[in-house]
Amino acid sequence: MRLYRTQQGPYLLNDNLYYRIEDTSWDALITREDLHAFCRSVIERGERTKAFSYGTLLAPIESQEVWAAGVTYYRSRSARIEESKDAGGGDFYDRVYSATRPELFFKATGARVVAPNHKVRVRSDATWSVPEPELTLLISPKGTILGYTIGNDMSSRDIEGENPLYLPQAKVYDGSCALGPCIFVDPEPLPTATRIAIQIVRNGETAFSGSTALSELKRDPKTLVSFLYRDNSFPKGCFLMTGTGIVPPDSFTLASGDQIRIVIDPIGTLVNEVA
Ligand code: DO4
Ligand code: MG
Incomplete structure (x- = not known):
């Protein structure tokens, strides 16, 4: 599972399928102790979305x-x-x-x-x-x-x-x-x-x-x-x-x-x- 930080917010990519992660800051997302299980739960919910544009990619870091x-x-x-x-x-x-x-x-x-x-x-x-x-x-x-x-x-x-x-x-x-x-x-x-x-x-x-x-x-x-x-x-x-x-x-x-x-x-x- 790969997490991307974009200008539109965080995206998860798994098996060539994209999932948007709503209502969270990048800081809050990537400091979750249960990050792996959380990403799995996003995939299990199955709400897929279109791919993001790679031109909107940000570095995967905020306050760290x-x-x-x-x-x-x-x-x-x-x-x-x-x-x-x-x-x-x-x-x-x-x-x-x-x-x-x-x-x-x-x-x-x-x-x-x-x-x-x-x-x-x-x-x-x-x-x-x-x-x-x-x-x-x-x-x-x-x-x-x-x-x-x-x-x-x-x-x-x-x-x-x-x-x-x-x-x-x-x-x-x-x-x-x-x-x-x-x-x-x-x-x-x-x-x-x-x-x-x-x-x-x-x-x-x-x-x-x-x-x-x-x-x-x-x-x-x-x-x-x-x-x-x-x-x-x-x-x-x-x-x-x-x-x-x-x-x-x-x-x-x-x-x-x-x-x-x-x-x-x-x-x-x-x-x-x-x-
Ligand atoms: O000892 C100086 C820096 C070493 C370093 O950056 C590295 O080995 O990657
Ligand atoms: Mg070095």
Whole structure:
């Protein structure tokens, strides 16, 4: 079951059939502890509707915060050790990869999140920018994983590589976070065979493509949530990006007009262009 936030309100899609969800705010809907059972009850009522127009799609977030986990894949650890080599910061990435406590950082508020088919940005003072395709958890106020969406944790590698203390500037700026296209509502963990794939299209041709699988994710999503919710309350729930396992080669940097396509079955495809 997939929940879409549109300009006309929330829609549920199941088995190619659409259902309109009336009389609820997005916040109230996606923070329901019984979200899965509620969506089932909408389907059982059987009041189908026409498909919504994909042009009216909004990011699937309202008042929630977006947080992100880092260095949760070996590829992210190696790329970061390499990019921070000249600054002598490499050891921290190796240590956090194997430490019990994960790296968690604040990424965005709902109002800052870019919707599907809208433009993400690279920083004007960065020279080396990449997208980070990440499985993203929707977590209830009580800390239950209710569903999944696709996240793009846009990052400035030169700024982070210069000094790890610059991480917030490398990660948090206008247009640096995209989520969508929907919330895949499932109380069960996604299979470890689930693939995350990215394609970056420049002038009609693939400039970079790559993929990974959830089996490469070093941390259990539930453990990431338990650290995030330790001494931290989220009355409106929260989204947590689980880290990237795909980093383009060092010669690659994003350019204006690039189209970023991130696919995670069974969630869908998140498409954004670079402004
Ligand atoms: O350590 C810095 C950020 C890591 C990150 O965003 C990732 O691994 O996805
Ligand atoms: Mg990331």
